[in-house]
Amino acid sequence: MDALTDLLDGPRARGAFLLRSVLAPPWAIRIADRAPLTLLYPVDGDAWVVPDREPPVRIGPGDIAVVRGPEPYTVAGDPATPPQIVIRPGQVSQTPDGDELCEEMDLGVRTWGDTAEDTPGAGVLISGTYQMDGEVSRRLLAALPQVLVLPADAWHSPLPELLFAEVVRDEPGQEVVLDRLLDLLLIAVLRAWFARPEAGAPGWYAAQGDPVVGPALRLLHERPAHGWTVAALAAETGVSRAALGRRFTELVGEPPMAYLTSWRLALAADLLREPDATIAAVARKVGYGSPFALSAAFKRVRGVSPQEHRRTRGTGSAAAVS
Incomplete structure (x- = not known):
């Protein structure tokens, strides 16, 4: 067993929060859930990850972003758009004034948003959020930037499309299926990322x-x-x-x-x-x-x-x- 295998063995999703979001422009979501790690996969439309202390990072369709918490950040169709939605701990969605939005924006099985998927210009985004708090995982998180992006043309994997297809299914044992898919996707992305020159991989x-x-x-x-x-x-x-x-x-x-x-x-x-x-x-x-x-x-x-x-x-x- 090598050091990377040991670190990647840490993330074990258990009831991870997976969601397909469908949002009409202009849209912006403030993520303040204090989760340690989130994967973002834009399916349609560009998205921007806007950390509080770093420049905005663009992610296009097919790209995968890994965002390290627990610091808050914003995900938006345009980095200049002010947040209309705030995600708080426990994946509670509210307006910036504190009004609840969870039921109002429910669009079906693990689908959430404010418009139909075929709305022109709508952004469609798959997100997978870990709730883990293990120290082995913290060693891995310490090796990552706050936001890393693996471009769609930098690797080839069926996992993003498979996760997209499975996230809206409502079958027996589906949570376990989604947990394992999220784990596999994270491991594949990080393995590909660490192999890239710009990753600034740690000494080990x-x-x-x-x-x-x-x-x-x-x-x-x-x-x-x-x-x-x-x-x-x-x-x-x-x-x-x-x-x-x-x-x-x-x-x-x-x-x-x-x-x-x-x-x-x-x-x-x-x-x-x-x-x-x-x-x-x-x-x-x-x-x-x-x-x-x-x-x-x-x-x-x-x-x-x-x-x-x-x-x-x-x-x-x-x-x-x-």
């Missing part, structure tokens, strides 16, 4: 192709609970300890053991979201000899204890120590 991504650092990264991700030292890692990869340490730090941006610590704690933070997992069990899974060792490392690096982290993530009562 470029390092995966290095003959020295790549194998070391794979070992750390395949066996995070192993009692790794730089010497043991160097022996496994067939280079000297000094050569591995120097090359790893140069490409990844931090020494091997610092990278391993951050990866173990990211895994631990994600595992702690499970209400039945004890700190002792989590410690064993990520390579710490005792719950106290994990707690000390967690508090030192993240500034809070595992119990405090669990409480702030809304996962129920603090984990037991044994």
